[in-house]
Amino acid sequence: MNFLGSIGFLTPGLLLALLVLPVLWWLLRAVPPAPLKRRFPAVTLLLGLDDRETTPDRTPWWLLLLRILAIGAAIIGFAQPILNPTDRVVGKGPLLIAMDASWASAQSWSARQDKLVELLRLAEQDNRPVAVVHLTDRPKSDEPLAFASASAWVERVDGMEPNGWEPDYSAWRKQVSSQAEMGFETVWFSDGLSRNERGTFRKTLADIGAVSVVEADVAVLALRPIGIADGKIATTALRSQAGEERGIVVTAIGPDPAGITRVLSRSESLFEADHLTVEVVMDPPSELRNRVRTVSLDGIRSAGAVVVTDDSIQRRKVALISGTREQEGAVLVSPLHFLRKALVTTAEVIEADLTDSMLASPDVVVLADVGKLTEPETKALTDWIEEGGTLLRFAGPRLAASEIGQREEHPLLPVRLRAGGRSVGGTMSWGSPKKLAEFSQDSPFFGLSLPQDVEIRSQVVAQPDPTLSERVLANLQDGTPLVTGRELGAGRVVLFHVTANTDWSNLPLSGLFVQMLERLAISTRKSGAGADELEGIVWVPELVMDGFGRLSSSRVLAGVEGSRLASGTPGPDMPPGVYAAGERRIAVNAVGVDRELTPAIWQAGTNFLSLQRSEEKPLKPWFLLLAVVMLGVDILATLWIGGRLVRRLGMVSAVMAVMVFHSGEPAYAQDQSALLQAANNTVLAYVQTGDAKVDRISHAGLLGLSTELFRRTSVEPIEPVGVDLERDALVLFPFLYWPISVSAALPSEEAVARLNLYLRNGGLILFDTRDANLNVGIGGGTPNGRRLQKIAAQLDIPVLEPIPPDHVLTRSFYLLQDFPGRYANAAVWVEAAPPDAELVEGMPFRNLNDGVTPVVIGGNDWASAWAISDRGQFLFPVGRGSAGERQREVALRFGVNLIMHVLTGNYKSDQVHVPALLDRLGQ
């Protein structure tokens, strides 16, 4: 297969422009790159140097080539090239398109349909008659292959669906060989699975004409029917191609207690590398398990990936109740022994008294030789049966002696009983023990073979009633009913007229007993049951699965003979689905119990067509993109040649980044040089609130404070900077001024984490709510105050107190007692003194803080008081007259004290020791 295929041009005329390329080459060659003009005082030293560089004044050839290629790519791009690697089925004459159309094709069905349409269109162009057949359909032997015009087939493609079974090659082989003289070519849509007859069918087709095969290259996945192992649902997932590891999800779906279909259980499994199968086990609780209707592979639309369930996974809850108390050691004569043995492997057996058993909501209640029940028990049982329960009763001496149901019909007995009962074949009676009669056709037991050695010695006898005959499920050879049953509401009552142990008959010892229980849907069939259990009954399809694994209830399909059902292989006459007879349901699945998936093997030299639809792929954008990329490279190369690359690289990459990512992000505020500046100097910083006015005031305020610090102290800060909490590194700034603004966004979690780190490592934040004029303190009475509370709630802020009169801030540079800003008289809060701080004798101050308070909180709007313009004038008035000037001076002094405190820590605090030191020096 040619990978590139053919390239066509929509406007091939444009390609003539390629002729201009040599001219361009000549032109570009003649124009050297423009020189760079550069002012350089040391040019005097350069004068007279001879330029030894021999590079000609011409563009280097590779740059020329790059440009020519870029222009060439653009020209070709505008000529609109189109990549069209369509698989061509070359040939004339009729074309047979044979589709496997099995469940394995369903996974890639839409791709197959697309490919089919494409092939049909090609055939239409070539005027070839076409026949499309589904090999899963039954060939109509009397009708030849219907070759028709391709356009007629195109219309039908949408309606085509795969079937849920596998193709029948042998039947089709006969069909096509009968028309071999037509000499048609064949395209075979294979589902990719190997089958015995595939090779011979291919050979037959190849004898008639060329054969091309269309196959999907993805693995076919399927699920084997589920079974019950150790009480768990177990199945095997299959794949047709061993390969890499692949995870699968298997879901069990069914109605929940409310009747809504939903996923009841999920299981994830992994195909190991080079393994074709994987065991899948699901262990839902038995209540849920009984509700499972389908088990399917998630995400695979195929009948092979869906398994419908039948009775075999149902485990009914059977409550066994006997009238006699069990005696120790007398196991074999216990009325329940044989029932227990028969049921325990296939059903969940509950053994308790009736009241307790009813609480467990059993499906079946077995009363073995139970006579009278109390009124509430009878009521409860009747209600339970009417809601769908099955009551199975066995006769026995107690039932016979209880005289229930003799005079009138008892709700918990199917028939009226005659007093006494009868005993045959015993030592004290005439006649021989009775045998069972053949089951009638209406009987649920119809088809079961009768063992010859089953004998009935005693039984209770039904009262002959007009309704008796329709209630009889099994007769003895003399016509006496042995098993009777009656519908009651949604449930039923069944009575075995013998005991459940061997007292009255040896029926419980026979295999028939188990089969009868099974037919009564009391115990459940083991999976893979023999044909004899199915035979003789016509099974009606209840749910039918199509090739995609969709279930639909079917009313139009005819019933299926039990023998056909026993074969288990679905086909046109028996689509996969659920088949029902009476109370029993049998599932027919697309994939058999022992199915293996192996990829089809084709004879060497088989012509394969890609399943991918070979669409026309316009190449224009790619060529234009190539041209743009080459021009971009040209820009870089030109810069490089001109020696401008290194310098401009940053800019160019920034521009490219903007071009590529279209990022609307503002440029990173702190660039390298700003960081260096900050690291090399003392810088006061403020938090950018995003409110331009507030930020401007903060900047001007810190500028004013910096200027005063420079003037008055040895602290010589450079111009203050604003920091973006979300972005900027805080470590370089000893001091942060944070004006609270309602409009500012709350810091993100990362920013909070960094702020906390900053505070812990000795940074100081001056929070300023700037609203002390409102005179409510910082307690959250103002919008800014509430905002501050919100921010502070996230931060690692210690216990606060208003600045005590002996705090270090009052004397770290100037002696101060109040800390006004633009507003005065509001309390300023700092980290509280430790509770054990005490005034030591002879020392003027307590030794308060062994460190810098991490926060100072106030609302005096200090920045406004400090703010100066670029020319050094104060921006905002403070107070009135000389008192105002004094207030501003104190505000500045507070600023100086604060920065001194930040930078020197508790140095001034240590001055408390001065008196002691002086004392020691003897002064």
Place this chain on the structure above:
Amino acid sequence: MNQPEVIHPAKLRKDAEAIASGFPELLAHARHLAATLSLGHHGRRRSGPGDEFWQYRTALAGDHIRDIDWRRSARSDAHFVRQMEWQNVQSVHIWVDRAASMTYRAEGSIESKADRARVLGLATAILLSSAGESVGLMADPEPPKHGRGQITKMAMHLAESTADADYGKPPAKEMGRGNLALFLSDFLGDWDELVEALSRAADQKIEGCLVQILDPSEEDFPFDGRTIFESMEGVLKFETRRAKAIRDDYLIRLAERKAALEALAKRTGWLYTCHHTSVPAQPALMWIHNSLAGAGR
């Protein structure tokens, strides 16, 4: 219709502020720089006429007999001469090159050569003035003076931005015999003019130092590609096809120029150093201060 031109007071003030704007900044910078060398008022640390005792030295032939300190000589066999610390006021002439070439500032440099030269010159003047010496600019025909007024005057003069020629040369100024001089320039101009100016100074028995201030890019020549190099005023031009190829030649030329400057300085008894705008100004100021203190010894 001819309207009489009205000079708006606001505009006048704005212009005046713009003109004066550089001045306090320059002065502050220079003061800040000078403050890093807080030397205090002290002597010249060399013998000469003065009142303070400097040292005894053994008398040599040619010493006047009245210079011999008999009290000291009586304590040993040799004769000693008592020397006083030199305390006469020095006059220092400062030339700050303000030609166009000094305004060069390569991309990435923090300040221009002219900025650095002005700050260095003024800081030196402040230091000298505070040490009691007289300072003056070469461009100023007045003789050097000392005191705050002189510093202010110099600062105002330096703050004026004038770029008249491509390359500067030391102006001819009558300097007193034994005066000191400080030349701050990139010394990239015509060599002969420089030689002539220095010779003229040497003829006047002037000693001093040459500080060559260069931009880092002039030292490294980090250029490549086809380039036309122009002098700042565009008078001189040089075109190269690949700047990198002539880098080595350029560096050799630069080294030659430096060596020639040093040799010239040595011949005339001057001191020479090369200073780059990329490094802090303090070391250069220290060098200037020490050199001027040692010059003329």
